[in-house]
Amino acid sequence: MIPIAHYLFLSAALFGIGLVIIITKKNAIVVLMGIELILNAANLNLIAFSQYDPTLIQGQSFALFVIIIAAAEAAVALAIILKVYHFYNTSVLHEVHNLGD
């Protein structure tokens, strides 16, 4: 059996990559991909930790919920990005700034 530390390192790496993508990338869709990476890092953690919880396996059922909600969130986000593209002809974040004084 693979020791749990390996899963944790992988998920921490995914979290870090996702965070860097969110901070540095300018395109809304790429930022969304970074968010998905963090969600998957969390999923990996949940599933890895559920080996300590063999009767209830709450972690695995949690991960299933996360997958579904991530899909819903991505659908809403892409719909909104499409709407923004309709008005601004871009999905680059720093070009979308009409609000404010």
Add this chain to the structure above:
Amino acid sequence: MPDVSQMQGLTNKLAEITASVSSFLPEISLAVSIIIILIYDLITHKRQRQYLLLFALVALLLTGYLTSLQWLSASRGAEEFLFNDMLVLDKASIFAKFVFLVAGILTILMSWPDRAHKPMLSIPGEQVILLVGLVLGTFLLCMSVNLLMVYLALELISLCSYILCTMNGDKPGSEAGLKFILFGAVSSAFMLYGMSLFYGFTGSLHINDPSFVAGLETIHWLPLTVAGLLVISGFLFKIAAFPFQVWAPDVYQGSPTPIVAFFSVAPKIAGLFILIRFTNAYSFVDLATYWQEILAAVAILSMTVGNFAAIRQKNAKRMLAYSSIAHGGFLLCGLVTFTDFGLSALLFYAAIYVLMNFAAFLIVMLLEGKTHSLEMDTFKGLGLKFPVLGVLTIVAMIALTGLPPTAGFTAKFLIFSSIWAAYASSAKPILLYLLIFGLFNTVISLAYYLKIPYLLFFKESAVTMVSDRKDYLKNILLVFLIIPIILLFFKSEWLLYIINSITFVFQKVHK
């Protein structure tokens, strides 16, 4: 092949789920009404949309009736855990449900189209459905004691909010929606990662279960703090507290006003509730000391950032956005004390905050209806033309500042005295700083809250284009919001009597 004991466990669980249903009626009524409104919207002609709002109103009133039945049974001492410890039904959560229902009903009344003119807000059926869904999400979040349930309820609120924000289909709405969903998704992803770590630390998702607390006690403080901060970031996003306040001004400016009024109240209070439950699970581990300092710093920064930014605003809705960030800080003060008095003060503040914030947004909506602009400079001189509205504006703004004779003063006074009481008993310097910054911020907030009444009465009208539209429903609604704000200053014991009977149930007692 499952063995007998497993089957027995399953039967017990199913029995508990069926037993829980009878304590879950308000939420069921909301869920059923969502489906009914959806079907009605599909099969009827588009012109009959006004009935959709009526349906939603009836649904919320029915839910209110069911919630008051719950209150009565909880008064007889029947606080309980539902659905295998997923949710807790204590008096505090029932109180919060009333607050959310009032917010929902006020939102529906605010978006009611006036008959004589074209509706200011187009009301697609989806908007009504999503609003009821949002109320359902806040109901669930204030009751959640399981990390999975917290995540689901929070996402229900978030997804409904993102869509509602963009629903108008205009340019500002789409930009606001984009900023809202990106910030929201990032903070909820952080929260989820933190939750996964907590699951690893404790092997349990029930935050008030003794095994959860026992698990936390064995963990080194550093990973515990990191994981705690990650989880709390999701809650702070809902409260719009520093440093997760960035989305609020743009979203408030770009979304329809009734929806914004709801955003500024219900998700914020629901977020506070889950923060209270979460930090109290922590406080058993004797880590509350530095959590108190972290949250006090968040409260101080939210108040200060919100107030200083609000002074510079020219757009009325942006001003109210920063003001709601500052109020989030004041609400957090009640939590930071970690005392029962502080929580009671928080509940009082929350109840008053709903009334005064909805009054403020109604005023902005009425003034916008007169000048067709949200820039505060265009409100000049309107107070002399519409004296009643002007006087009501003064009362609402004084209440938001926290001056007598309004209940806003009572609320701030309770918050400050709870901080003082906590400082007197624990002598922690951070609480003293909190008190000083709170008072200091109340003075600063005077500058921008009184700007609107000042413009209304003491400036010559610059714009001649004033539409003389009568909007009876909104005016009456405003009067009915202002009356309790004044009344509860003189008779604050009425509300305090209710709040003093409220208890939070934090830890499950094994019988």
